[in-house]
Amino acid sequence: MDEATWAALTVVLTVLGVVWTVVAFRRRGAANGLRALGFTLLPAAAWLTGTLRMFTEIGSAVSRWATSLVLDPRVWTGVGLAGTAAVLIVLSGYLRARQLARGQGRTPLPEGPRGSSGAVLAEPRGAGSGEAVQPRRKGTGDSELDEIEELLRRRGIQ
Known part of the structure; x- marks a missing residue:
């Protein structure tokens, strides 16, 4: 051309x-x-x-x-192996991402009374525990997390 x-x-x-x-x-x-x-x-x-x-x-x-390409078994075996390799590489990336997400998402549960499901049961604040309302903690700097902590504190969960 x-x-x-x-x-x-x-x-x-x-x-x-x-x-x-x-x-x-x-x-x-x-x-x-x-x-x-x-x-x-x-x-x-x-x-x-x-x-x-x-x-x-x-x-x-x-x-x-x-x-x-002809119907040569050797060539098509190579094509099949290449496809299998590609699937395995993509699958390993997916599994690795899941492992990393799982590892970052784990937080140890606080020790305390547990219910039949194994979940930590929250004790109501001030109900026989002799506790007054907890003093306010200093903010974490993240307004959304501070807001969530405030809601949890009001409900007696934290």
Whole structure:
């Protein structure tokens, strides 16, 4: 292909990207529109840097390889192993994320009387315990946590 053909391909891809960008801005907002604009600029950048030709050559090589596959058990065993490897890698990432979330979410339960379910039972404040209302603790700096602590304290849970 000559340089005019590459330029025409770039213009077509960029125009399609501009249409996509306008639709994204109107339907989904600024964040998606800006992402679409970024992708729209990539074909022009690839043409100007000379990598558009490289990407099409890579695509041609992959398509030639894919069309030349025959029903060779060795090749399809390799394809199956590659797919299994990909599934295992994704699965391990998912399991690791769950383990990390579980490890961070664990907090030791305070010692105290437990009910039949094993949950810690709260004693009502001032009901025979000889306690007056607890003095107010200094805030943690997080307004949401302070608000939650205040609600728990009012209900006699904390």
